[in-house]
Amino acid sequence: MGRDVSPRGLFGRSLIATLVFTAAVVPGWTFGGLAERYTGSGLLDWLVTGAWAALTVRLLAPWASYRPRDAWLGLIPLYNWYLVCVLGWRVSLLPLRDWEPREDELWRARWLAGDLIGYWRADPVAVPRGEPARAAARRPR
Structure with a gap:
């Protein structure tokens, strides 16, 4: 996107x-x-x-x-x-959002600024080839 x-x-x-x-x-x-x-x-x-x-x-x-x-x-x-x-x-x-994400979506959501202030983006996480989807969805530490 x-x-x-x-x-x-x-x-x-x-x-x-x-x-x-x-x-x-x-x-x-x-x-x-x-x-x-x-x-x-x-x-x-x-x-x-x-x-x-x-x-x-x-x-x-x-x-x-x-x-x-x-x-x-x-x-x-x-x-x-x-x-x-x-x-x-x-x-x-x-792909924009004007509602706050749920608790389990916050780790991948971005609050937008500038002209798009008040909107969120929560794009899907890209999964590298060869890795299961659960590994890519973990929160980095």
């Missing part, structure tokens, strides 16, 4: 966040509606819709400083849409 990154404007970020939300919710509604049509069970509709949102939360969580286990929160009706909105808003700004 280059150093000459600038943050997206409000319109661009909103558009990306809206597309992420749409991609996260509409297929779940579609599959849930199909499940209800074939089985007649409204509960199955909610379960399928919630499972799709939980899968989306699971996929987006590592990119937005959430834990993958937070996907269980994606199963809660209506709260899952809020969570998808938060994750979509955060993902739409990447």
Whole structure:
């Protein structure tokens, strides 16, 4: 990732966040509606819709400083849409961040200064060839 990154404007970020939300919710509604049509069970509709949102939360969580286990929160009706909105808003700004990293991300996060003051960068750690990923992820002493 280059150093000459600038943050997206409000319109661009909103558009990306809206597309992420749409991609996260509409297929779940579609599959849930199909499940209800074939089985007649409204509960199955909610379960399928919630499972799709939980899968989306699971996929987006590592990119937005959430834990993958937070996907269980994606199963809660209506709260899952809020969570998808938060994750979509955060993902739409990447590679910059306007939220503080979690405790386990602080070792690789950088607070930016100058024109980008108020933003963070937490680029993935490069893994040298021949070494396992855990060795490269250790904190240097």
